[in-house]
Amino acid sequence: MITKEAPQVAPAPVRAVPEPPRPAERRRAWDEVPRWQIYLPLSIYLVFTLIPFYWILLFALRPAGSTSLVPWPMTFDHFGKVWNERSFGVYFQNSVLVGIATLVMTTVVALAGGYALARFDFKIKRGFMLALLCTQFVPGALLLVPLFEIFANLRMINSLASVVIAETVFQLPLSMILISGFIRNVPYSLEEAAWVDGCNRFTSFRIVVLPLLRPGLIAVGSFAFVHAWNHFLFALMFLSDQGKQTIPVGLNTLMSADSVDLGALAAGGIIAAVPVVIVFAFIQKWLITGFSAGAVKG
C-alpha cells in the first residue's frame, strides 16, 4: 500500500509511469466488496419487496376460494366484476380526470411562480420562499374541516374541482421549489441573447427555456399526477356521491366492507397501480437526477 502511494505523490515527470495501473487500482478501492455481500442482502430485500406484489397478483388472478400458490387456472373474473359491479370503471375515469387536471394546474402555476423565484429579486421573495417551506409542515389532513367549509361555501362539495384544487394547492410549494431549481440551471445569458434578437420575455421563455425544462417538467407533472391519483382523504371527504369517487376511495370501500371480497380487492389494487407503474416506467431516468437537482440541494 505504502509503496503504491509514492508514485502518486511524486512530481509530475514520474507520473507517466504509474498511469496505466491506475484504473485497476481505482476499481479495487471501490468495488472490492465481496459479491455475496451484495447479492445476499439484496435477494432478501427483493423477496420482501416482491412477495406482496406476487400476493396481489395471485389473489387477482386465481378463482375465488382457491388457496393455490400459483394463479392457475387463471381467471379475469375479478377484474370484470370490480370494473362493472364495483364501479371501478367510473372511479378510474374520475381519477384520471383529477390526476390530469391536477397535473396541468400544478405545472402551469408552479412554472410561473418558479420562474419568478429563479429570475427576479423582489421584495417579498424571501418571505415567499419561507412560506413555501412552511407549507410542508401544514398537515393537509388536519385542515380538512376548514377546507370542507370553504368548498361548501363555494358550493363545490361533491365536485371533482374541489379535489383538484386541494391536491394542486398541496403540490404547489414543492413543485415550485423544484421548478425554480431547474430554471436556475438554465443560463440566464441564453434568454438575454434571445432578447437581443428581438424576442420579448414570454417568447424567449417559450423558445429558449421551456424546451430545456422538459425533463424537469415531466418529473414535476408526474409527481403531481401520481399524488393526486394516490391521495385518498380529500376525495373521501369532499365527494359524497358514489359516482364522483376516485380509485383510492373505491379501494377503501372494498376493504371496509363487512365481508371483504379479496379477489375484487386485489383486482382493484392492480387497476389502481397500473397508471402509476406506467408513469414511473416513463420518468424513471429523470427521477434521481430530478431529486438531486431540485429537492436535496435546495
Add this chain to the structure above:
Amino acid sequence: MAQAAAVAKPPAPPGRRRASATPRRLPYLLIAPAALLMLGFIAYPVVSVFYYSLQNYNPTKPWRNGYAGFDNFVHAFTSDPQFWGTLTFSAKWVVVEVGLQLLFGLALALIVNQTFVGRAVGRALVFSPWAVSGVLTSAIWVLLYNSQTGITRYLADMGIGSYGTSWLSDTATVFPAAIVADLWRGVPFFAILILADLQSVSRDLYEAAEVDGATRLQQFWHITLPHLKDAIVLSTLLRAVWEFNNVDLLYTLTGGGPAGETTTLPLYIANTSVDAHNFGYASALTTVAFVILLFCSIVYLRLSKFGGGNK
C-alpha cells in the same frame, strides 16, 4: 402604474429593457396565482383552525356553540386520555418507522450503489413499492395478513404464528404488522434520496483512504457518512413530518384499531371532526399538532440552512 412606467422609461437602453418590460410587477404577477391559491386554501384554513380551536363548534349540538376560551385545550391536556394515547402512539410510530426506514434505506442505497451484474433491474425492483400509494399498500397487506388465506396461514404451517389469527386485529401484533407494511413502501424513498447523494461522493477520497490503509468500515464512517449528513438530516425530517401527518395507510389498514391501539393524533382528529362533528375540539387538537410540527420545521430550517444559498 403610470409612475412605474415613468421611472423605468427614461434610462432604458432600447434592446434589453423593452424585452423585460414592467420588470417590477412581473414577478408579482407570476407568483400571484400560486400565492392566491395558497392564501385561500392553506393560510386561511390555518387561521380558521386557530379560530375554531377557541370555540365550541359542533353542528349536531348548536345550542352549545360559542366562545370557549381555552377550554378545548384544557380538556385535551387534562381530561382526555385518548389525546395522550394518540400523541404517544404518534411519537412511537414516527420514531420507530423513520428510524428503521433510515437504517434499511441507507443499507439499500449502499448496496445498489455498487456495480454488479443486474444492477439496473435490481434497482427498479427494490424501488418499485415507493410508487405504491398508502391505500394500495394497505390493500396489499390486508391480503397478506388475512387470517384465512393470507401469508399468515402459510407461515403458521411453518410454525410462525398460529392459525386463524389476523395480525391486524391482535393488539400484540398490530404494531409490528403495520410497521412492516409501511417499511415496505418507505425504505425505497430513503434509498432513492440517499442514493442520489451517494453518487456525488468523490472516488478520490476512497482511493486516498484505501492508500492510507483504512478499512471499509472506516471509509464508511469517515467519508460516506459525513458526506451524506445533509441528505440524511433533510430526508429524515421530511419523512418524519410526512409520517406524522399521513393518515392514508393507518386509516385504511387498521382504521386506528384494534381498540384504538394504532390511532395517531391526525387520525384521532379526523375521527373527532368527521365522525363526531366536534369541530371545535378537533381544531384545538389540530393546533396542538401544528405547534408540534412547527417546532419540527424550525429544527428542520436550522439544520438544513434552507435559503442560505439564495441570497
